[in-house]
Amino acid sequence: MNTIEFTGVVLIASVLAGFVGSLTGLGGGVIVTPVLTLFLRVDLRYAIGASLISVIATSSGAAAAYVRDGFSNIRIGMFLEIATTLGALFGAYLGAHVPTGALSIIFGIVLLQAAWQSVHEHKGNKPALPPDPAAERLKLNGDYYAEGKSEHYSAHRIKTGFGLMFGAGTLSGLLGIGSGSLKVIAMDQAMQLPFKVSTATSNFMIGVTAAASASVYLSRGYVNPAIVMPVMLGVLCGSTVGARFLPRLPVTVLRRIFAVVVAIIGFQMMFEGIRGHH
Amino acid sequence: MRVTDQSIEKTVSIVLRTGVVISGLIVLLGGIYFLVRHGREPANYHVFKAQAYAGHYIVNILRGVWSLQGRSIIQLGVLCLIATPIVRVIVSLIGLSLERDRTYVLITSIVLLILLYSLISGAAGAT
Known part of the structure; x- marks a missing residue:
């Protein structure tokens, strides 16, 4: 395979990665990494570098539209980013002392369960929770456009959400994975935010978390320009298109896509844990 | 000029779009x-070749750009x-301080500090 063919294959996979990643709030790594390592036999370290760039590209490519349309809640994003970034530092610090293989398997099981729950237990009838006074104080409630009209939503269980976000950050620091899945789950299930607000706000946040760790990967030489070029261009196109689709997609369809992708990540994590590569 | 949440959102949106367009065009x-x-x-990327960038990463890139290296x-x-998400955080910090939202100026400053710390120290090893 010559470089032009390689670029073409990676470009197509990356458009898909950006599209799915921007809709689910998970970033594009889920698709980019296996395509590069399993299909194109690229060294894992180059794939990790490309995956990092794909996350920043997905986030930035879609976030402009999501912020403008009110799907990404900037305040919720900023507030929870404290938890995820601190968690990531904590996780990186813990890294040396924790058996990551076992953790990876447990995390995989948690994700499979969450994927199942995201489709089955959530049929739109959310249990009515009392409003959280902290949400009012932190101005975390907001409005977004659902089916042509503006709809109000409130954030619940702020402390639980914040704690889960810290956990998400710690896991990402420990396992070297994107924590988008846990972010969406925390906002959707714990804080009871509308699903589209959860995925779009997660999408908004993952760019910052990924940018924070970029210097490590750049200095280690993980970011190979020849590989990153088609990844970045493809993902930017895919996520721009994805951001146009989100307002129109029914939540049930979105939840199903999310569940499938999270289940795939879950299996990947278990596989990695058993193989013991972390 | 009155700064509202809407104007901050609009500015953040413009910053993100500009960053994406500029970086996309350069890479293209x-x-x-x-x-x-x-x-x-x-195309052969089976074997990882660590390049010696240590310390002079940005200087090396600029030198390469100057000598027209793809x-x-x-x-x-x-x-x-x-840089785009980092600039985004800085811009929202400016907007929030113009809006005099003290709580969120504090929150955003903490995020920015952690972000800069991880960037400089290279401590956070993950996305």
Whole structure:
């Protein structure tokens, strides 16, 4: 395979990665990494570098539209980013002392369960929770456009959400994975935010978390320009298109896509844990 | 000028779009140039080759851009992309301080500090 063919294959996979990643709030790594390592036999370290760039590209490519349309809640994003970034530092610090293989398997099981729950237990009838006074104080409630009209939503269980976000950050620091899945789950299930607000706000946040760790990967030489070029261009196109689709997609369809992708990540994590590569 | 949540959102949206367009165009130009010169060469990325960038990463890239190296132009675009979310945090911090939202000025400053700390120390090893 010559470089032009390689670029073409990676470009197509990356458009898909950006599209799915921007809709689910998970970033594009889920698709980019296996395509590069399993299909194109690229060294894992180059794939990790490309995956990092794909996350920043997905986030930035879609976030402009999501912020403008009110799907990404900037305040919720900023507030929870404290938890995820601190968690990531904590996780990186813990890294040396924790058996990551076992953790990876447990995390995989948690994700499979969450994927199942995201489709089955959530049929739109959310249990009515009392409003959280902290949400009012932190101005975390907001409005977004659902089916042509503006709809109000409130954030619940702020402390639980914040704690889960810290956990998400710690896991990402420990396992070297994107924590988008846990972010969406925390906002959707714990804080009871509308699903589209959860995925779009997660999408908004993952760019910052990924940018924070970029210097490590750049200095280690993980970011190979020849590989990153088609990844970045493809993902930017895919996520721009994805951001146009989100307002129109029914939540049930979105939840199903999310569940499938999270289940795939879950299996990947278990596989990695058993193989013991972390 | 009155600063509202809407105007902050609008500015953040413009910052993100600008960052994406600039970095995308640079990578596109560098990529085309790279493919014209090296497109027929075999694609072989099975083996990881660590490049010695230590300490002089940005200087090396700028030097490469100056001598018209496709790879360096791509890397310049990648750096612009990485800078986009960071600039976004700085811009929201400015907006929130103009809005006099003390709680969120504090929250955003903490995020920015952690972000800069991880960038400089290279402590956070994950996305």
